[in-house]
Amino acid sequence: MMPSSNNPTSVSATVGNRLRFQRGSGPRGIAKALIMPAILAAFATYLLYGIVVMKVPPSAAFPGPQFFPGIIAAGLSAFAIILGIQAVRAALVTPSIEEEEAGGRAVGVDWRSFAWVAGSFLAFAFLLGILGWIIAAALLFTGIARGFGQRKVLFALLVGLTISSLSYIAFDMGLGLSLPSGILGWAF
């Protein structure tokens, strides 16, 4: 009797209706299953490259600055291969209906929502310095709410402006964190 997911705090386990992303089939399914092993392999390569080009002072005694990262890179490469093989094997087997049901309802990724959320945050990262906290955060709020299917954009913007203004007052003026005032700067 254990939680079914490896991340029991994530919504798939806690919102009650058990959901998970469906596994694709064919070459696309294999490609999808290989995303994580590919990330592991890429990170291992980055570490290996860094170990090779690292400028180590001649005084460094064994085990130097390259030793521990070397172990990590080796481990990452090993698990990239192991998990890659596991993932391909799993993708090649079409799961039976019973297994499908045991793992929860499979659903597709909502790419439009994904684009709204990730895009809004990326825009926020670059616009924050120019627009200032109050406007940029309100836009971020609206964009994310839109990504979650909120259609009343103007109302969301109003809620967002309230939250960004209140947080500006609480954290910038109250707790003394520095948030950019941006183009509204003349007013403060």
Next chain:
Amino acid sequence: MDVLVLLGEGFAGALTPQNLIWVLVGCVLGTAVGVMPGLGSSMAVALLLPVTFSLDPTAAFIMFSGVYFGGLFGDSITGILLNTPGQASAIASTFEGHKMALNGRAAQALATAAIGAFIGGIIAAILLVFFAPVLAGLSSSFGPAEFFALAIFAFAATSSVVTDNAGKGLASLLLGLGIAVIGIDGVTGAPRFTMDSPNLFDGISLITVTVGILALGEVIYVACLERHISNKQMIRPTGRPWLTRREFAEATPAWLRGTAIGLPFGVIPAGGSEIPTFLAYGIEKRLDGRRKKPRFGTGAIRGLAAPEAAGNSTTGMAMGSLLALGLPVSATAAIMLAAFRQYGLQPGPLLFERAPDLVWALIASFFIAMVVLLILNLPFAMLWAKLLVIPRPYLYAAIAVFCGLGIYATSGATFDLVLLLAVGLLGFVMRAHDYPLAPLIIGMVLGPLAETSLRDAAMSANGDLTTLFQGPIVIAIYAVLLVVLVAAGRNRVVARRRANTTQKETVGV
């Protein structure tokens, strides 16, 4: 009775009006994130970390522990009323708790859960008062080899005990360790993996990683599932949230058994309170089966009482091993360990010597937090359930705004916001492919400790690595680890075999 004097001084330190306000703020926030499904105390502590830098450390940690305990009080409310546990630690309490609510005993179920959490937490806090200084004294003789063994213990336990696929757990751990080695090497001063970018000389901030993995990653993940989530009907409790004497007599043994099961898990880094809550539920179910009239399945009060007590007693002890050993047993504890370091404090034996007023005020605040949480939860459970009225788009939009606020306030750089998005995307991919996230956080927090102690030990022995496996304490730590791993492996085999037989049975029928 030295500890009692120290505890008394701690109470004096914790009972200032200012600190009482932070206890209250922490408890309210913790209960709120506990109540809301999908939000947990680890996410709340990660989000609070950057904005607490302007507070003094005592106030910050008092608030953090309020959040940690509050999450465990709040999480069962929605589990009982809605059959939707607020956090993973309430999944086990939901089975019988929701059945009690369906039978019209929702008020009693809420009371059982709150009192159970209180009993578990208070017993753990009392034990902690006597046990933590002993543990700290023991660990004052620890050298690099011992700390390395402790780190390995935490790595192995978190990445393989909780997860069903040890490979995924270890891969997640290695990602965390790898992120932690980026930046200037503390021993030799050599820049590592920085690509000569000054943005990376100080390494990747732990705050960016925790907020990205735990908060922004979750926002992206839920956004991609939002269309498919359906809302459920809530049960409205009637009657006073109190128990009759008979119900008390029925629940008390379960509360105590649950507490006893939870306590040892506060010292074993096995991911926090999920495992003990399930164990406590399982044991109560087995004991119930022996009774003349088994009550499980019909809303057994014991099936709710035991896991609630277990969850909070684990958390109480977890704070002890964090303070005394610097050993984080869950993602939340790992983030709190990072918070200690941000204030220049190193949890462990030295903390009790160098900052006794902070340690004892914090321990005293556990007692205060338990009382505050009992008051907040017993009569006002229905008010908390009202939080579910907040529409999910606004809730998650506000979380995303808060992610941006925390990261920008600590670094003031666009680079860190972009990095946060990248880490958030990593968190999303890991969630989608069911990779556990806690090992990554623990790897990142304990990675530097493991590396420095490895190098210190080896360098003082002229490069001889076998020195890492010598000494009675070191061998004892590895022996305990071996026992934990074997027990976990055996459990998994048993569970798989049982699953296979039930499958065959259903096929046979």
